[in-house]
Amino acid sequence: MRRKPGVFLPIELSILGAGIDVARRGDPEFHGYAIAKDIREREEARRLTAHGTLYRALDRLESAGVLNSRLEEAEVAAAENRPRRRLYRVTALGEQAYSDSRSPAIAPRRHLQKGMAQT
Numbered sequence: 047m048r049r050k051p052g053v054f055l056p057i058e059l060s061i062l063g064a065g066i067d068v069a070r071r072g073d074p075e076f077h078g079y080a081i082a083k084d085i086r087e088r089e090e091a092r093r094l095t096a097h098g099t100l101y102r103a104l105d106r107l108e109s110a111g112v113l114n115s116r117l118e119e120a121e122v123a124a125a126e127n128r129p130r131r132r133l134y135r136v137t138a139l140g141e142q143a144y145s146d147s148r149s150p151a152i153a154p155r156r157h158l159q160k161g162m163a164q165t
Contacts, residue, residue: 052143054143054147055103057095057099057100057103058103058106058107059144059147060085060088060089060095061081061085061100061103061104061107061113062107062112062113062136062140062141062143062144062147063088063144064076064081064084064085064088065081065113065134065135065136065140066136066140066141066144067084067088068080068081068084069135069136074135075133075134075135076133076134076135077118077131077132077133077134078097078100078101078104078131078132078134079094081100081134082094082095082100104134107140108134111137111139111140112136112137112139112140112143112144113134113135113136113137113140114134114135114137115132115133115134115135116132116133117130117131117132117133118130118131118132118133
């Protein structure tokens with residue numbers, strides 16, 4: 047089933063909200079596992095979001111323009127003896143869409159002209 051453009055799934059809203067909270071605490075970027083832990087704490091869940099569910103949602107949000115991502119520097123990962131992480135950042139469009147989704151008077155679809163219609 048296709049969604050209407052600009053309509054977010056609960057997991058997508060959780061990711062945006064947690065990403066905005068992380069940025070407000072001083073770290074504008076986050077990686078998947080860290081945001082899953084943050085969502086679990088924010089929503090008092092007993093489990094982490096499933097890996098496949100989380101990363102598909104991150105991909106959809108990036109395609110919609112509400113997140114940007116980049117690979118961290120190889121030196122950082124090497125210093126910690128682990129693979130490189132994909133780091134995400136909520137865009138201004140993402141902040142506005144999240145804010146609008148929290149307000150029943152404003153339809154978030156006006157902020158999302160690309161991406162979400164394809165999911």
